[in-house]
Amino acid sequence: MEDKEVLKLVGARIRALRKEKGLSQESLGEKGGFHFSYIGQIERGEKNVSLLNIAKIANALDVNLIQLFAYVNEEIKVTKHEAELNEILTLLRKSNPQKIKLAKNIVKEILNNE
Template sequence: MSKNILKLVGSKIRDLRKAKGLSQEQLGEIAGFHFSYIGGIERAEKNISLLNLAKIADALDSEIYELFAYTHSVKISNHSSSKEEEINKILELLSSKNENDIRKARIIIKEVFKQD
């Protein structure tokens, strides 16, 4: 079984936690877990149960489905890690924005590169 789903959900939890301005310890307190458990989830070291996932979603004031609404990491090629890192940085910036802001960013990028 691939650990990819654990990495994606863990990354989404981390993104939402940071967007709320919470530390792992604060999220753990709210959700009723030790901060090391939260860290283990974010690092894909823990295979979290659905019940615990629901507790974390509640603590983040999110719906459980939002924890699965992640942006896949972009894999360009094995030889372009800096390009991949830059694209993923852009995706991270956009992931916390609303739909209108994302649309504006797309329009700006299209204009800068004159592409459809």
């Protein structure tokens, strides 16, 4: 895989997550501490963004770093179902152990009633 291809894949993934969250480039930039034009350059694969800035973007998108590297292209597509599961995991990771246990019991109850 060529360098430029990696930049374009990560940029496309950031764009997809940004749109999924209903954010403009400007609002994502504000949340992450970047100028909107920098976000646009990243999304187009024009900037070789640092790992620290990738982490800031992930935080601004309220996703984990791994989600930024789940590329969107013809071969690997993140379905709506997978995106919703990832969102649930992100919420659980931010919760305390009691809330995680409660969520686990609720999910078990829902699945047992099918």
